[in-house]
Amino acid sequence: MTDLTPADASAALHDIERAEQRTYRAIFRGITSDFLLLWGVAIGAAYTITQFAPRYAWIAWPALQLVGWALTVVLVLLRRPRLSAGGRRRTWQWLLSALAMVVFGHLLLTMLDPVDYRQEGLIWSLIFAFGFTLAGVWTEPALVACGLAVGALGVMIPVWTTSFYFLSMAAAWGGVQIACGLWLRLTGARS
Amino acid sequence: MTVEANPLIHQDTRLRIMAALNRLSGPATLDFTALKAILETTDGNLGTHLDALEKAGYVAIEKLFEARRPKTRVKATPSGRRAFAEHVAYLRSIIASGEPG
Numbered sequence: 001m002t003d004l005t006p007a008d009a010s011a012a013l014h015d016i017e018r019a020e021q022r023t024y025r026a027i028f029r030g031i032t033s034d035f036l037l038l039w040g041v042a043i044g045a046a047y048t049i050t051q052f053a054p055r056y057a058w059i060a061w062p063a064l065q066l067v068g069w070a071l072t073v074v075l076v077l078l079r080r081p082r083l084s085a086g087g088r089r090r091t092w093q094w095l096l097s098a099l100a101m102v103v104f105g106h107l108l109l110t111m112l113d114p115v116d117y118r119q120e121g122l123i124w125s126l127i128f129a130f131g132f133t134l135a136g137v138w139t140e141p142a143l144v145a146c147g148l149a150v151g152a153l154g155v156m157i158p159v160w161t162t163s164f165y166f167l168s169m170a171a172a173w174g175g176v177q178i179a180c181g182l183w184l185r186l187t188g189a190r191s
Numbered sequence: 192m193t194v195e196a197n198p199l200i201h202q203d204t205r206l207r208i209m210a211a212l213n214r215l216s217g218p219a220t221l222d223f224t225a226l227k228a229i230l231e232t233t234d235g236n237l238g239t240h241l242d243a244l245e246k247a248g249y250v251a252i253e254k255l256f257e258a259r260r261p262k263t264r265v266k267a268t269p270s271g272r273r274a275f276a277e278h279v280a281y282l283r284s285i286i287a288s289g290e291p292g
Binding site for chain 1: 206211213216282288
């Protein structure tokens, strides 16, 4: 092997750093995609049931949330071994942040005491839109787009829709999350 | 730790393969297709360099079928991680000394 100059060594370290970043991004997008698809389907299903079988809505929401959280923990346990120590620690921080967001949402609803389900849906979609956008600013720009779409549709749908409000929310909130999850899965390591 | 060049790892694609696999925790693997996307290379190029790294004992390649589709999974072996760390230390030592290595 011919002698390496400091410039060659620096270029090699730059290549290493870029490969590490692209690997982290590919894994992060894969894991994020799993969660977006899971919760997109859960939220979409809950709103669809509320639209077409409103008498089961009272049980559908808590049941789907319970299944969602159980699968979330399973996914974290399955996926986190792929990450290095720092990444594994952050996975639990993400999960706790999401849980804190849900607790904050419930506290806000208790304080604001919305008069109907449309106001309640609006508050939840704005809380999640804020969460996605904030997470996206720190990590993945696709989440910013997802957050802005959920927020914008969450504001517009209660105003525009009348008889198909719940189905519209299923498409807007669940659908946007599923679309964002699929996009992250398809793009993988691509920057 | 011995600070010396590793000509096998230093080749551009092999260096990036080892960097990508080293980013994962110990038992974790990367799919061939994911690795190909990360490195922005072709099937043939990646396959050739993986063979060379496997012969040196730096990576372990597992071929299996999932839903009747062939899958190839790759991970860095402990000796591969060690060799990669040594090569990175060598690169850093060249930069620190400011002299060709």
